[in-house]
């Protein structure tokens with residue numbers, strides 16, 4: 001029933017595979033989440049910077065959470081299923097069985113995760129080619145993309161993996177294949193992580209130049225030669241086997257999928273903002289920046305014409321919102337960095353005990369502790385002499401420098417709970433300064449941004465949200481549904497079902513404003529000064545590196 005006038009009681013299932021867990025939601029045609037379930041997934045770090053997962057483990061978790069969210073409802077009311085996932089690399093043999101991506105030969109560990117940095121030498125060589133496809137990834141390919149990882153497999157696991165491989169999937173495409181048996185790839189994953197062009201397709205000269213000519217020779221059958229827009233209906237829908245696994249009816253529509261950050265973008269960016277006093281109310285949707293904040297943060301800005309932002313991925317045509325170009329800025333570790341700083345501190349056991357005693361998360365406890373110790377000044381002022389540079393896992397945007405490291409300046413000879421809380425605050429602020437740097441780079445290149453739309457696990461943290469508002473000077477919109485990434489996945493299922501005529505129409509109907517957090521403009525001067533220090537930190541880090549190199 002095109003036009004979104006479908007009968008009440010039409011439901012969609014969204015499945016979101018994040019770094020740490022798999023989530024599913026049952027969503028109605030207004031974008032309201034009626035049921036939610038999550039399940040942690042396994043991760044292996046066999047050596048520093050090698051991060052692996054298992055596609056079978058992930059599929060099993062998808063089945064558990066999907067069965068949970070449809071319990072007790074008439075499954076015949078479910079009209080569509082959509083998947084999103086991290087952009088990790090799944091390797092299968094010619095019979096679609098998992099292949100090991102590790103020296104140990106452990107075939108269940110058949111995924112090189114997005115945050116894996118094993119392919120440093122390969123990405124340097126790829127960047128040295130200066131091939132023109134690199135212009136569409138901000139000028140520098142990231143070690144987190146697929147080409148360097150594929151080259152690593154070819155150079156390091158030739159016999160045990162490369163020669164036997166029949167299929168290399170981005171994780172979102174693996175999931176849609178598993179559900180439908182259709183090996184078509186989503187335009188989103190191929191354009192954003194594999195150098196495919198929406199207009200020109202694969203570029204043979206790139207693959208030949210970087211030493212992966214094998215793909216050209218077999219007409220890209222291993223990495224995808226059938227490409228569909230996100231939300232397109234796949235084949236005959238859910239196969240009987242997958243239907244049994246997931247507890248859903250066979251034949252329901254399954255959508256071509258999205259990378260998780262892009263699903264978050266769909267889940268938030270199209271909301272009707274009338275009545276909230278936001279500048280973006282009278283402005284085009286291109287004035288909105290979706291920021292998806294989980295283990296990492298991804299900054300998704302769209303434009304009518306292509307915009308080339310140095311150090312920011314894209315422009316990618318139709319990779320998120322059809323008909324629009326996408327630029328994607330990012331910070332490789334944000335939630336993971338906050339967890340790392342907090343959990344590694346000497347006062348963490350004390351924090352954990354106190355938070356547990358109050359039945360609070362450690363973050364809720366830290367936020368109230370900061371309120372207690374702040375005295376008369378705003379909380380943010382507690383870090384006047386403590387500054388953090390947050391690139392503990394390199395800089396994704398806009399510096400595109402994987403060699404950068406984290407920095408902390410202003411440490412004292414005490415490690416009590418107050419110190420932990422203030423270090424946590426400085427880390428949250430550093431991540432927000434990183435967002436400001438990305439926003440400035442995007443604006444300098446031609447974007448005109450006025451409002452942030454935040455979602456993901458970190459958007460549950462009110463300190464993180466307020467710091468993003470205060471430090472960027474922009475209001476932050478939070479969605480009615482905290483799990484907006486799942487609304488984005490459900491939007492895909494809704495489009496595949498034919499209930500909406502377009503992704504834009506489904507976005508407008510299914511994403512909704514929950515709350516707006518405005519910046520405290522009176523604190524601007526303080527944050528401008530801290531931002532100056534922030535910029536100095538990286539400048540100094542580069543100077544230290546130059547000294548040590550003897551330049």
Ligand SMILES: Nc1ncnc2c1ncn2[C@@H]1O[C@H](COP(=O)(O)OP(=O)(O)O)[C@@H](O)[C@H]1O
Pocket residue numbers: 017018019020021293294295296334335336338339361363364456457458460461
């Ligand atoms: N209730 C919460 N309060 C504050 N921070 C949270 C909360 N829940 C999750 N987080 C933060 O969000 C991060 C995970 O976000 P999530 O979106 O679940 O990640 P992913 O999609 O990468 O699996 C964690 O690293 C943690 O720092």
Ligand SMILES: O=C(CO)[C@H](O)[C@H](O)COP(=O)(O)O
Pocket residue numbers: 018019020085086087088114192259260261262293294295296297298328330
């Ligand atoms: O590269 C990305 C999107 O293009 C994401 O950072 C990656 O997929 C991980 O996402 P998350 O932090 O939600 O686990």
